[in-house]
Amino acid sequence: MLNTDDFLERLYHHTVSRPASNMYDTKWQEHTKTKFEHLIGRFPYPEDHSLNPKIVEKTEKDEYWRLKVEITTIDNLRCPTYVLIPKKKKTATLPAVLALHGHGYGNKEIVGLNHDGTEIEGAPGIHNNCAIDLVLKGMVVVAPELFGFGDRKLARDAKSDDPSQNSCFSIASQLLLMGKTIAGLRVFECRRVIDYIQTMDTVDHEKIGCIGFSGGGLVAAFTSIVDERIKATVLTGYTNTFKGSIMDRNHCLDNYIPGILQLGEMPELLGAITPRPLFIESGIHDTVFPIAHAKEALETITDIYRSYNAENQIAHHFFNGKHEICGDKSYNWLYHNLMSCE
Template identity: 40%
Template structure:
């Protein structure tokens, strides 16, 4: 046969047999340490250099909260914006905070209740459900950074050719991989800088920081949390699956692929590195990008990891009747409750 389907399947099976052998030869703690080190190396280090101090450029009163805009930097010569949503009931007592990470779309404004031009979005929310606003209305502070490659952070070389270009993920991912780095690595460096900033705020309880990410933001949320233990509770929505049933089976954006990840572990084991921290897995029953079958396989494996650690009660799952979208019917309250403990 000329087609490579069977050969590709064989490569996957052989690789997973090797992964299983590696797992048997290591203690759980050693494997956890090794995988964490491998993740850091595979996504690539981003040089920081001398960085400018954060600058607040906007403060707007919104119904029930105040929205600020801050300019941050994680790499010399590159800045990024983030919205800070502060509930009106913020008193002298420091509040928990959540790092809110958007997926593919027009950026942080999409989760902070705005249209692409920054005006208020009065229409029914889309798949992101304005989730940063949903969280701040539950009494936590939210920081929503602009993920590089989306909205205002698309490359000029892309928007000059097509002002409606959805993202600059492809061009950035390709160039960074050719330089031995990854787009995930750059995005994680910026997200961790956003955490540095939010924990420095006097209104924030630095011991109570959570993270919620949707779709590609789920990739970033779990990766950031594995590498940064300041993130105490995690919500992954529209992302949890197996590589085989999703990333390898559906044509995703190139930013979902980190060379070499599968040679060390399948996606559920990578996500399982979050154990024993509280983890909420949310997915739509009819999500065609991260399908139900793959979600159920991943859920079972992650549940096994939590069971073995004696932390089964710290894993919560909601497979809701919807598509590739945020539900939040249980996850919003769960996250806020975890951070108030």
């Protein structure tokens, strides 16, 4: 079609920034983080940093407590957040995990609930009751509802009979006109949730990790890049290249950051997490974030970690599955890495 494909291919290679392997140093990392924060759009902290937490629901399970908490993130935004706390403590204070859901009906899905708040029975779906498995391993799990999903949709989208209907496109497009991104807002809110985690007496504030799936993997990755309070990160169903995933098909608008390729491809950005521990989990039959490009990304990220003499801090599991959370290796990896933090 009049060289349309060829033009975009050439423009991509002209635009994307890929430093030489010997350029991955502290100066590169600091520049990447600073520029990255600018690209996703900054949001100002409330002057008094007040969270105004309120417990709105408390449910006792056999081995853990499930709390539903609301906190103020910015302006009048309240973020509904599930907190899962083990009943039995292995230590005086416990590691905590920020658990971020992907596209679907919101944070209920990751904590084992249907969209109407009833308990999931039978097959748990692609989120695989992730938060429950993590709390049973002895970690406090904090699962906020990402902006635009579940109870945080626009009023017109909340009228839909489809609980998985989201407001990503409408919110993202409006924020782009204001020089912001929905990714940037979600990252900001996650940093506020970390503020909340650090107020919890049951948590060791030096042992905070993060896990994110799919679109939640994006938020987990981006938050980990800019917030070093996250000591270990698991990305499941997300790690790839922009070229091989969101540029290869029609994805949700929440994946697109203006000018991001001028800073680097996805693996270069994820490499900025070094030397903190990073686990990459991908299904070999994942058609959303294809495995071939996940492997390509892993090679680049490993090279960056190697340049920091931190190659032993990156691990991966390419499991026999589709676009879903596995956890067979990543959950234990996350627990042990957080427990080893000093």
